[in-house]
Amino acid sequence: MAEVLSFDLSLRRDGFALSLTERIPLDGVTAVTGPSGAGKTTLLRCLAGLERGASGSVRLGDDVLQDETRFVPPHARGVGYVFQEARLFPHMSVARNLAYGARRRGVAQERIEEIVRLLDLAPLLDRRPGGLSGGESRRVALGRVLASQPRVLFLDEPMTGLDSARKAEIMPHIVRATHGLGLPALLVSHAEDEIQTLADRVLKIEEGGHAGWGRVPVRLPARVVEHCDHGAVLVVGEARLILPLPASAERNWALAVPPDGALVSTGPPGPGNALASLQARVGAVPGDGTVALEVAGHTVAWPWPEGRIVPPPGSDVWFTILKVYPRPTG
Numbered sequence: 001m002a003e004v005l006s007f008d009l010s011l012r013r014d015g016f017a018l019s020l021t022e023r024i025p026l027d028g029v030t031a032v033t034g035p036s037g038a039g040k041t042t043l044l045r046c047l048a049g050l051e052r053g054a055s056g057s058v059r060l061g062d063d064v065l066q067d068e069t070r071f072v073p074p075h076a077r078g079v080g081y082v083f084q085e086a087r088l089f090p091h092m093s094v095a096r097n098l099a100y101g102a103r104r105r106g107v108a109q110e111r112i113e114e115i116v117r118l119l120d121l122a123p124l125l126d127r128r129p130g131g132l133s134g135g136e137s138r139r140v141a142l143g144r145v146l147a148s149q150p151r152v153l154f155l156d157e158p159m160t161g162l163d164s165a166r167k168a169e170i171m172p173h174i175v176r177a178t179h180g181l182g183l184p185a186l187l188v189s190h191a192e193d194e195i196q197t198l199a200d201r202v203l204k205i206e207e208g209g210h211a212g213w214g215r216v217p218v219r220l221p222a223r224v225v226e227h228c229d230h231g232a233v234l235v236v237g238e239a240r241l242i243l244p245l246p247a248s249a250e251r252n253w254a255l256a257v258p259p260d261g262a263l264v265s266t267g268p269p270g271p272g273n274a275l276a277s278l279q280a281r282v283g284a285v286p287g288d289g290t291v292a293l294e295v296a297g298h299t300v301a302w303p304w305p306e307g308r309i310v311p312p313p314g315s316d317v318w319f320t321i322l323k324v325y326p327r328p329t330g
């Protein structure tokens with residue numbers, strides 16, 4: 001069982017109050033989402049020990065980071081915080097910025113080399129932050145935080161201000177930093193594409209309080225079999241689809257299909273602008289509004305539209321994919 005980040009926090013300041021009690025598994029990526037001013041950054045700051053005015057408790061696994069008698073300072077919490085802006089040291093090379101992150105914890109050189117490889121930082125090592133693009137700076141900032149060997153990663157809108165091409169470039173690096181290194185993360189984001197691609201669960205907050213857990217997409221494994229003028233041809237189950245992925249793209253992908261990103265029909269779909277259509281089989285019907293579908297060799301809990309009759313278990317249905325968010329898996 002995954003360890004848990006648990007907290008019961010309150011904070012009051014002019015015109016704003018935060019009051020949240022949660023248990024978040026330290027496993028995969030938890031997106032924290034909600035309207036502007038909801039308190040997402042404030043929550044991360046409280047958990048990281050950056051808000052002295054917050055009262056309550058914070059536990060990371062078995063470790064108490066805060067309670068009535070204890071307040072562990074930010075640098076000793078094991079939290080790696082990637083801020084909205086890169087905050088690199090401008091007078092140091094990229095290599096020295098990375099080494100700075102590692103120095104405090106006496107991190108082995110091999111670990112730095114692994115981070116350089118994972119985040120593709122080798123070509124940047126001798127450069128100064130001033131000359132880096134927005135996407136490159138974020139990558140270095142992520143690398144510097146990873147070099148401090150955190151137990152959990154906090155990503156506060158790490159792609160703000162990047163265009164969709166730069167986002168597509170940095171997202172695989174975030175996947176490698178989290179899923180590749182097995183590092184759990186909290187990701188503050190408003191952006192649907194970031195949440196659907198990266199998140200394993202979604203915590204929604206509003207006006208400083210809990211507003212529910214959001215739905216996460218189902219993920220289907222796919223593999224690149226060839227490239228064409230329009231991108232990469234991927235195979236998912238018995239279907240093929242073309243996605244605009246770069247020629248250098250990884251071979252294995254998880255295709256995140258959001259709840260509004262597919263249609264299920266009881267007969268084969270006619271021609272349309274679907275990305276792909278897969279034959280699926282109805283499995284268990286647990287009675288929680290979802291139906292277990294066997295799609296492309298996977299069983300997924302698919303939200304069944306209210307009022308539509310569920311075909312009996314064992315029936316064939318068609319799973320027509322309208323929208324996917326691809327995530328590399330290595």
Ligand SMILES: Nc1ncnc2c1ncn2[C@@H]1O[C@H](COP(=O)(O)OP(=O)(O)OP(=O)(O)O)[C@@H](O)[C@H]1O
Nearest residue numbers: 013014015016034035036037038039040041042043
């Ligand atoms: N340093 C500060 N001092 C006083 N109030 C602040 C400070 N920073 C944020 N606030 C206020 O606290 C509330 C929560 O802000 P916070 O930045 O946590 O929201 P958010 O959900 O992260 O918003 P956004 O999506 O716009 O980044 C807002 O009302 C904001 O105006």
